[in-house]
Amino acid sequence: MITLTEENYIKAIYHLGSNGEKSVNTNAIASVMQTKASSVTDMVKKLSEKKYANYKKYQGVTLTEEGRYVAINIIRKHRLWEVFLVEKLNFSWDEVHEVAEHLEHIKSEKLINELDAFLEFPTYDPHGDPIPNKEGKFKHVEKIVLAKAEVGDTYKCVGVDDTSSNFLKYLDGNKIGLGTIITIKHKEPYDNSIKLALENTEIVVSQNVAKNLYLKKV
Numbered sequence: 001m002i003t004l005t006e007e008n009y010i011k012a013i014y015h016l017g018s019n020g021e022k023s024v025n026t027n028a029i030a031s032v033m034q035t036k037a038s039s040v041t042d043m044v045k046k047l048s049e050k051k052y053a054n055y056k057k058y059q060g061v062t063l064t065e066e067g068r069y070v071a072i073n074i075i076r077k078h079r080l081w082e083v084f085l086v087e088k089l090n091f092s093w094d095e096v097h098e099v100a101e102h103l104e105h106i107k108s109e110k111l112i113n114e115l116d117a118f119l120e121f122p123t124y125d126p127h128g129d130p131i132p133n134k135e136g137k138f139k140h141v142e143k144i145v146l147a148k149a150e151v152g153d154t155y156k157c158v159g160v161d162d163t164s165s166n167f168l169k170y171l172d173g174n175k176i177g178l179g180t181i182i183t184i185k186h187k188e189p190y191d192n193s194i195k196l197a198l199e200n201t202e203i204v205v206s207q208n209v210a211k212n213l214y215l216k217k218v
Contacts, residue, residue, distance in 0.1 A: 004105050007074055009043050014071035023060035072136045077112050078104035079125035086126045093126040094168035128159020128178050147210035154183045155215035162212040174203055
């Protein structure tokens with residue numbers, strides 16, 4: 001049986017390693033898991049013994065195919081639960097991540113498949129992240145961060161990179177959410193801030209916002 005802690009490590013390696021494909025050093029894992037590098041080394045050795053990861057001293061960690069399967073399954077459960085919490089229990093998008101962090105460890109495959117069907121097989125979570133199907137396949141969408149958007153062009157907001165409560169509340173306060181239509185009015189060379197035209201107003205956002213908001217050209 002895989003433990004909850006092992007699942008969290010596998011998920012961290014998956015995200016840090018560009019979907020589990022690149023090698024990740026133990027210090028990076030330690031930072032995400034908020035633990036000592038020595039503890040990470042012990043864990044990745046254990047994951048390697050269980051065939052979830054490949055670990056070579058001084059070369060970092062990658063996931064095996066079995067490890068990637070585990071990671072994708074956890075992500076699927078997490079994002080489905082986020083959809084359920086928002087659509088059926090009226091949570092806001094800034095409230096769901098922490099709750100889903102607990103629910104993602106439920107082991108029942110039948111429950112998750114039934115949840116998927118109950119929600120009519122959603123392909124994106126409330127933050128715009130793709131939800132893998134039960135075969136582990138993600139729906140791809142072309143998107144760029146706001147920081148790379150062109151002045152004069154119009155885009156639709158399709159996701160966020162920062163899912164922290166503070167950032168999502170900031171977006172809510174400025175009437176920005178998934179589906180919001182945004183036109184790029186001006187980029188300020190001095191501090192890289194960007195003036196945006198929304199439906200009924202114009203706002204200026206910082207570079208920190210610009211690198212965490214995903215757009216698709218319309």
